[in-house]
Amino acid sequence: MVKPIILITMGDPAGSGPEIILKALSHPELQGIARYVIVGDLKVLMRAKEVVNARKLSLTVVSDPEEVSDELFSVGVIDLGNVDIEKLVYGRPSVMGGKTSYEYIVTAVNLIKSGKGHALVTAPISKESLYLAGYDYPGHTELLAELAGVDVVKMMLVFKHLRVSHVTTHVSLRRAIELVRKDNIYLTIRLTHEALTKLFGIDNPKIGVAGLNPHASEGGLFGDEEEKEIIPAIKLALREGIRVEGPYPPDTIFYRAYHDREFDAVIAMYHDQGHIPIKMIGLLEGVNLTLGLPFIRTSPDHGTVWDKAGKGTAKETAMLEAIKLAITLARGKT
Template structure:
């Protein structure tokens, strides 16, 4: 089967113009083998692209400019010009312009995703300090995408080859986490996680672990009551209602230290750092942020704008490459899931299709 027939259109938002995003995008799409797997469409401007291309002298990077999607070249990197004006780019600096054009790129890419003009979206990092405001009242990509796609609930899920870590709460100050730990919230997140593991990752019978909130998972109520009063009842209810494999609550430190994450298909952490510190420590720089629960598919690298190395040709594109591969793989898995439900006889064909894509990724 020709890989050209299964090559999806992957949109890429540029992130903060002064951050590491465009450098990593250029490095990532410079690999011609990527064009055998997808058609990249970068939402930015040719001027911004050329600015960073000069700082990466060893890149083999060519692109085609487009202003509408009828002009896409499926065998080349395409740059969708979101703006024409000159924009001051100052790598490593937090400026209003950096945030303004990051949001312009993001909103253009999301509109294309909603219209079906692209099949997946990979977002480069933005900075909350220069994006959050009256015109963009969101703490990051995840809440924005939730509203953009009118999703009732979404889950921030960190994905790597050896683990998946989902978050109950995201960008919430530590002192405000407690009230967000509710039975209803845990049950809702577990439902989304299980559904995503089935349709996006092809796992028929997922195994999910749930972490406790307090040290030693509350130590049977001696160090906090959330485990006994909220988390355990939520797990019990979800298991009974859905015949699901869910275990916990586990003590977070012992769970990762003993390698228990490798026994489960996903882990639900109670708050941001509880999940992301071990994830980033164990994913070896190749982690991916996936927004589960959307009708569309969005991934991103697991790092921020990295102003300290922006414009210095020091960025490592490993996580960005993983984000694109994960996006492609989820597109394939979700398509196969829907086709299998509609027609189980297509299962063998979809397996052959998956093998063809996997062989290309491994080359």
């Protein structure tokens, strides 16, 4: 079996990204199953290597991901050399942090679009740093969509067998309600179905759809979005042969998906509706998978962990799971 090349962006250099990457790559279970290339700054990575005591790892600068060694604990580095290490202050957003993390993403996307990698894993960036550097993106997902040349992407969070796709994400609750529309819901269902079949290899997956209102509106008593928007979207998906049910009350559907394994994925209407159940049971292990991109992209479902940056104490569990999921999905593509 071909060992997939996993590209990993370093994230904001002032955050915990460099440390959790190296801690994750030090795990024996990742050895011999893939090849790893970090797109970042070697100086920052070498400092992080000392902080986390990642003695096993060998970091080698490469100009092409395909040059990376197949030896255990060997990691390639595409070194952009764009961090002024003397001015690096851990735990704070900055212009430098936004500029450099943006450049890592652009470089990695260009590499994977040119066939130089099988999957992309992104370490956390700071939205504030991006804004300070002049980049007007709500987060990774929107930036990746622009770089990939696609109009619509959706966020799926994964923890073990619980998969939750979101109709809306980084908008106000008021705006999220406005965006709960038939076409948007249907698109989320379709992209979820495609991911379950093509990436996860699930035959005839079953998708459950959460309502927007309490009790999924209880027949119209608590709102009409279910009747006007959600049900028509479900009917459209059913006509296309997608196995989908709902809308079901949001306060029980996630339990049914996780504990009863009734659904292969759940469609959440807005950010917190989908994030809370994932983080309640998998805060340190949840993975973000972007749907709709022409390549595989995963990331840990947490931020920069500013308060632990530079200390080596940030947990690498979610990064480890993000890399493992990327490898699993990439194997189906290699």
